[in-house]
Amino acid sequence: NAGVTQTPKFQVLKTGQSMTLQCAQDMNHNSMYWYRQDPGMGLRLIYYSASEGTTDKGEVPNGYNVSRLNKREFSLRLESAAPSQTSVYFCASTRPRDTGELFFGEGSRLTVL
Amino acid sequence: EDQVTQSPEALRLQEGESSSLNCSYTVSGLRGLFWYRQDPGKGPEFLFTLYSAGEEKEKERLKATLTKKESFLHITAPKPEDSATYLCAVQDNFNKFYFGSGTKLNVKP
Numbered sequence: 001n002a003g004v005t006q007t008p009k010f011q012v013l014k015t016g017q018s019m020t021l022q023c024a025q026d027m028n029h030n031s032m033y034w035y036r037q038d039p040g041m042g043l044r045l046i047y048y049s050a051s052e053g054t055t056d057k058g059e060v061p062n063g064y065n066v067s068r069l070n071k072r073e074f075s076l077r078l079e080s081a082a083p084s085q086t087s088v089y090f091c092a093s094t095r096p097r098d099t100g101e102l103f104f105g106e107g108s109r110l111t112v113l
Numbered sequence: 114e115d116q117v118t119q120s121p122e123a124l125r126l127q128e129g130e131s132s133s134l135n136c137s138y139t140v141s142g143l144r145g146l147f148w149y150r151q152d153p154g155k156g157p158e159f160l161f162t163l164y165s166a167g168e169e170k171e172k173e174r175l176k177a178t179l180t181k182k183e184s185f186l187h188i189t190a191p192k193p194e195d196s197a198t199y200l201c202a203v204q205d206n207f208n209k210f211y212f213g214s215g216t217k218l219n220v221k222p
Contacts, residue, residue, distance in 0.1 A: 004156075040122075043202075058209065104156030107156050
C-alpha cells in the first residue's frame with residue numbers, strides 16, 4: 001500500500017541550482033496537486049493537474065514548473081532555486097470522481113542556501 | 114477569492130478538558146469541507162468530509178460540524194495522543210483545495 005510517494009525526502013540546494021521533485025501515486029487517481037507548507041502559512045497550492053496532460057496554476061506558481069508525465073506521476077521543477085523556496089513540499093491526489101479527500105505524500109523538505 | 118481562516122492558532126488543554134476549533138471560509142461553490150490531522154514531520158491525514166450545512170461527523174473523541182460559513186471541530190475529553198496540528202480545507206467548484214493555517218493542539222497529561 002504505497003499510496004503517494006515523493007522523492008527525495010530531503011534536499012539542500014544552492015541559490016540558482018535546479019532540481020525536480022518527483023511524485024507518484026498508485027491509487028488510480030485522476031487529480032494531483034503540489035503544495036508548499038511554511039510555518040504559520042498553512043498549505044498553499046502551487047500547481048494542480050485535473051488529469052493526464054492538463055495542468056493549472058494555484059496560489060503560488062511563480063518560480064515553479066510542473067509535468068504530468070502520465071496518470072501516476074506529477075513532477076515539480078525549480079529551474080533556478082531561491083532562498084524563498086525553502087519549504088516543505090507535499091504532493092497529493094484525489095479519487096477518480098474528485099469528490100473525496102486528498103491523499104498526501106510524506107513531504108519533501110527543501111533548503112535553498 | 115477563496116479563503117479559509119482557522120482559530121485559534123494554538124490551543125493548550127489539560128487531558129479531559131473539552132474544547133472546539135473553528136474554521137471559517139469563503140468559497141466560490143463549496144464542494145466539500147475537510148478536516149485533517151498533521152503530526153510533526155508527516156503529511157496531513159484525513160479525518161472528515163462535510164458536504165452541506167447541518168451535517169455532522171464523529172470519530173472517537175472528535176466531532177465535526179458545518180454551517181454555511183464555518184465549521185467546528187469539537188474535541189471531547191482529549192488525551193495527550195490527540196496533540197497535533199488540525200487543518201481545515203475547502204474544495205471549490207474548480208476542484209481546487211484551499212487550506213487554513215491550522216490549529217496546533219497540545220494536550221497535557
